[in-house]
Amino acid sequence: MNWLSNFVRPKISAMVGKKEVPDNMWQKCLECGQMIFHRELEENLYVCPHCDHHLRLDVGQRLDLLFDDDGYQKIELPDTASDPLKFRDRKKYTDRLKEARSTSGDNDAIIVAHGKMGGVPVVAAILNFDFMGGSMGLAVGEAILSAAHLAVLQEAPLIMITASGGARMQEGVLSLMQMPRTILAVNKVKEAGLPYITILTDPTSGGVSASFAMRGDIAMAEPGALICFAGARVIEETIHEKLPEGFQRADYLLEHGMVDMVVHRRYMRDTMIRILTLLCNPGPPADVVAIPPSPLPAKDEAAKTRNDGNRKNGTPGRRATDKKDARKD
Structure with missing residues (x-):
């Protein structure tokens, strides 16, 4: 009995019992x-x-995918007002922020880091969709200004990786103000002669797509990424027209010139390195070589020889004879 109770029964229970699966x-x-x-x-x-x-990738996975093996360094971002409008819907805005911060471990929906990609120093700003849908408020706007300022100081390209539902409604007009502010920030990078490259991931929409996300010197997107301003249903109900299937997806935007390239995630790092190398380390200019004149066709060569002989002998060419005959007439 002891043998059955102590050995056989536990074995059977382990075989048929419910197992915990993560x-x-x-x-x-x-x-x-x-x-x-x-x-x-x-x-x-x-x-x-x-x-x-x-x-979708989280922020850490995305940065690990792009940066070199020696890693990257996050920068400390400026503090901003957490709840300037004292906003409340079903829950206080401050409570939503606390919940998002405890879940993600980040202060807001953006991280700014600097390091190297393919040996080229870069500054990267990445939106975190897991933090309140990657929405843009005061903190995101200030972070993008800091990223642009750091890129200019380091004379490094600015890489923007977007995943956002748009402006943060809990901050009202203050979140909308970040649209022109972020555009001015990336314009400073452009004025400094530095590349500004955007990687549009799923989803990129609303006020983010209507501002800094679409300002890249080179706009890259992942396959199938949703890139839009408003939802398809809202647009159709507004203009009362049936729109093409998938008109807000990356491949459709590529076909219509809204993005420069759609790159599979497996090749994103290699593509980025090639672009950075081309823009930042173009190599020595090519030697200037004089191009010899192309030989004339046989007819043109014969006419040129005849005209040259006529000029040497004092005989007017055909055009001069024609003009003389015209004066007689």
């Missing part, structure tokens, strides 16, 4: 619905191996 072991692709094992997803850079759908 919540993040499997993840469902939102596009095709396939379940993907977390290790396979990590190895594939969070791109679905079945349908190639690009799942």
